[in-house]
Amino acid sequence: MSRQYSLFILFLSSSYLVYYQLAAQQLSQSPRLCAFRNNPSQYYPCALDSLGLNSWSFYRCPDETIFDEILQQCSKTALSDLYPSLSSTDDAQLERISNFIVSHPVSDARRLITDFEDPFSIKKFLHERVERAGGIFWSNGQPLMELDEKSIFDSKSSINSKLNYFSYEHPYPPPVSEDELKYKKICYFTNWAQYRSGSAKFEPEHIDPFLCTHIIYAFAYISNETFLIRKVEDNDEDLYRRVNALKKRNPKLKTILGVGGWNMKSYAFSIMVHDSAKRKRFIFDTINFLHKHNFDGFEVDWEYPGIRGGLPDDKYYLTIFFQEFKEAAIAQSIVTGQPRLLMAAAVAANAEVVSNGYEIDKIAKILDFINIMTYDFHGAWQNHTGLNAPLYRRFDETGPEAMLNQVKNENMLMIIGLLRIFFFEDFGVAIWLKSGAPAHKLVLGIPLFARTFLLAHADQNELRSPTIGNGTEGPYTRSAGFLSYFEVCLLQSDPQWTRISVPDGSESEYMYKNRDWIAYDTLSNIQKRAAYVVANNLGGLFVWSLDMDDFNGIFCSNGTYPFIRNSLSLLPANMASYI
Numbered sequence: 001m002s003r004q005y006s007l008f009i010l011f012l013s014s015s016y017l018v019y020y021q022l023a024a025q026q027l028s029q030s031p032r033l034c035a036f037r038n039n040p041s042q043y044y045p046c047a048l049d050s051l052g053l054n055s056w057s058f059y060r061c062p063d064e065t066i067f068d069e070i071l072q073q074c075s076k077t078a079l080s081d082l083y084p085s086l087s088s089t090d091d092a093q094l095e096r097i098s099n100f101i102v103s104h105p106v107s108d109a110r111r112l113i114t115d116f117e118d119p120f121s122i123k124k125f126l127h128e129r130v131e132r133a134g135g136i137f138w139s140n141g142q143p144l145m146e147l148d149e150k151s152i153f154d155s156k157s158s159i160n161s162k163l164n165y166f167s168y169e170h171p172y173p174p175p176v177s178e179d180e181l182k183y184k185k186i187c188y189f190t191n192w193a194q195y196r197s198g199s200a201k202f203e204p205e206h207i208d209p210f211l212c213t214h215i216i217y218a219f220a221y222i223s224n225e226t227f228l229i230r231k232v233e234d235n236d237e238d239l240y241r242r243v244n245a246l247k248k249r250n251p252k253l254k255t256i257l258g259v260g261g262w263n264m265k266s267y268a269f270s271i272m273v274h275d276s277a278k279r280k281r282f283i284f285d286t287i288n289f290l291h292k293h294n295f296d297g298f299e300v301d302w303e304y305p306g307i308r309g310g311l312p313d314d315k316y317y318l319t320i321f322f323q324e325f326k327e328a329a330i331a332q333s334i335v336t337g338q339p340r341l342l343m344a345a346a347v348a349a350n351a352e353v354v355s356n357g358y359e360i361d362k363i364a365k366i367l368d369f370i371n372i373m374t375y376d377f378h379g380a381w382q383n384h385t386g387l388n389a390p391l392y393r394r395f396d397e398t399g400p401e402a403m404l405n406q407v408k409n410e411n412m413l414m415i416i417g418l419l420r421i422f423f424f425e426d427f428g429v430a431i432w433l434k435s436g437a438p439a440h441k442l443v444l445g446i447p448l449f450a451r452t453f454l455l456a457h458a459d460q461n462e463l464r465s466p467t468i469g470n471g472t473e474g475p476y477t478r479s480a481g482f483l484s485y486f487e488v489c490l491l492q493s494d495p496q497w498t499r500i501s502v503p504d505g506s507e508s509e510y511m512y513k514n515r516d517w518i519a520y521d522t523l524s525n526i527q528k529r530a531a532y533v534v535a536n537n538l539g540g541l542f543v544w545s546l547d548m549d550d551f552n553g554i555f556c557s558n559g560t561y562p563f564i565r566n567s568l569s570l571l572p573a574n575m576a577s578y579i
């Protein structure tokens with residue numbers, strides 16, 4: 001290389017450095033913020049225009065708001081704009097929110113209310129207090145309902161709470177937090193794994209608090225009699241305490257209480273959401289319950305709205321329920337100054353269940369994230385073998401079978417893609433995306449379990465071979481048709497099992513021995529799923545469930561939590577973008 005040339009390179013790089021330093025200086029001196037043209041709900045320091053944008057420079061406005069460059073803040077902070085259904089003529093909803101607050105006059109609020117005889121002056125006073133605190137929620141001081149002695153505000157009640165996202169006073173909107181930019185790595189804890197024998201017995205102390213970003217406690221129920229939240233196991237309260245104690249070791253960990261699950265069915269959910277008084281009682285009671293036990297959020301795991309004991313119009317009432325729950329959670333957060341409770345749902349991936357069960361576009365606006373249960377696509381309830389959690393459709397799958405997959409096959413040729421638009425319906429994650437759910441709220445599920453079958457004939461052992469029932473139950477999970485990941489490891493130490501990888505899109509494996517046939521996933525399969533999450537800007541991965549991994553590291557000889565550790569770590573540290 002000539003000397004001249006290297007000098008030139010030196011000149012280029014040093015001038016770039018000088019330029020960069022100047023720009024960085026400019027950045028620190030004038031922190032003016034610009035709305036991102038392609039998506040005005042995001043903004044960035046304007047100085048970066050000259051530096052070049054990268055995805056880490058972006059901040060995000062709260063949901064439903066956009067960045068106003070003149071005001072230099074996220075605008076449309078009024079509640080009526082946050083919720084389009086709350087137009088200025090719709091005072092009822094605003095009133096409901098304020099009533100969530102004032103119908104529980106305890107501590108501060110109680111004193112305030114008893115200080116004033118005239119309801120109008122109460123209202124005015126509260127209005128002023130809250131306006132000073134930056135909020136807009138107090139519109140009506142008249143409580144609509146009375147609820148025993150319970151209150152959602154009994155802890156650290158303070159009217160002068162910080163209002164964060166909903167404040168008019170903040171000079172700058174809060175940037176999207178570091179935590180929000182991270183992929184969600186969600187792990188379910190089950191309150192029944194404590195009953196397993198020997199080294200499969202699973203207790204909260206087995207959880208590594210740094211393995212996941214969120215832990216969902218499965219499950220609480222809704223009572224068939226009172227229609228309020230209720231515990232399921234005798235020692236649930238002790239387990240709540242022990243799970244939530246993990247936050248002392250990792251303060252960033254979020255814990256969420258899941259309500260429902262397969263065994264609860266639909267009856268109590270359906271009755272509760274259909275009746276406005278029951279809904280209100282449930283919401284108050286549950287918010288109390290969550291705070292009492294130190295949870296950060298609530299997950300609805302209703303399997304499934306509209307079926308299994310539900311009513312055909314469940315989905316409309318489910319939306320109302322979510323809306324009201326969020327309003328109450330916002331109100332509670334404003335009054336107590338505590339962070340708003342997170343709200344999530346675990347939902348079906350099956351097209352028919354989805355279309356009967358959810359108003360996707362509406363609930364996706366309300367919820368913080370949505371766990372799509374992308375597994376159980378095949379099992380011994382059918383009369384042929386099939387994969388538990390195939391990723392893409394295989395080429396030989398047609399008709400309804402073609403829809404029993406997690407995602408559409410994006411790898412196909414364009415022409416096939418076009419044909420598919422006309423001839424195939426959407427399935428799995430694609431239904432949710434197409435119906436308006438923002439990708440960054442969708443979380444793809446990974447089963448830490450296998451589905452097992454009993455073959456009709458030992459020599460017919462391929463995909464779609466006839467079956468006559470459940471495979472043999474596992475020694476620890478003791479449930480026919482089903483094995484945990486660590487039990488699959490245990491079986492695999494026996495060389496008589498034949499293992500077959502299904503490469504053409506499914507990205508799964510199966511294995512068989514005599515008439516036992518088992519469909520399961522491997523780490524290399526999971527790599528493709530993690531890649532799909534990243535490529536499609538999904539919100540993350542969840543695993544069902546912690547106790548079914550080799551949490552002690554004794555069955556798979558690959559350390560503790562080999563599956564969760566190795567699969568969740570495939571997600572990069574941060575999401576590239578929210579766009």
Ligand SMILES: *[C@@H]1O[C@H](CO)[C@@H](O)[C@H](O)[C@H]1NC(C)=O
Binds near residue numbers: 267
């Ligand atoms: C009541 O709840 C249980 C679960 O706790 C469920 O199995 C049962 O079917 C429910 N009863 C009715 C009438 O649906």
Ligand SMILES: *[C@@H]1O[C@H](CO)[C@@H](O)[C@H](O)[C@H]1NC(C)=O
Binds near residue numbers: 383466
């Ligand atoms: C399997 O079940 C389907 C209906 O669910 C039926 O049409 C088919 O004949 C069955 N096959 C066998 C081998 O039993």
Ligand SMILES: *[C@@H]1O[C@H](CO)[C@@H](O)[C@H](O)[C@H]1NC(C)=O
Binds near residue numbers: 468469479481
């Ligand atoms: C398979 O096992 C489940 C319980 O795990 C049971 O409900 C079902 O009836 C069994 N199926 C057959 C065909 O035996």
Ligand SMILES: *[C@@H]1O[C@H](CO)[C@@H](O)[C@H](O)[C@H]1NC(C)=O
Binds near residue numbers: 523558562566
């Ligand atoms: C064991 O763990 C390592 C990473 O720690 C991983 O690369 C490897 O694939 C795992 N082996 C198996 C058989 O899962």
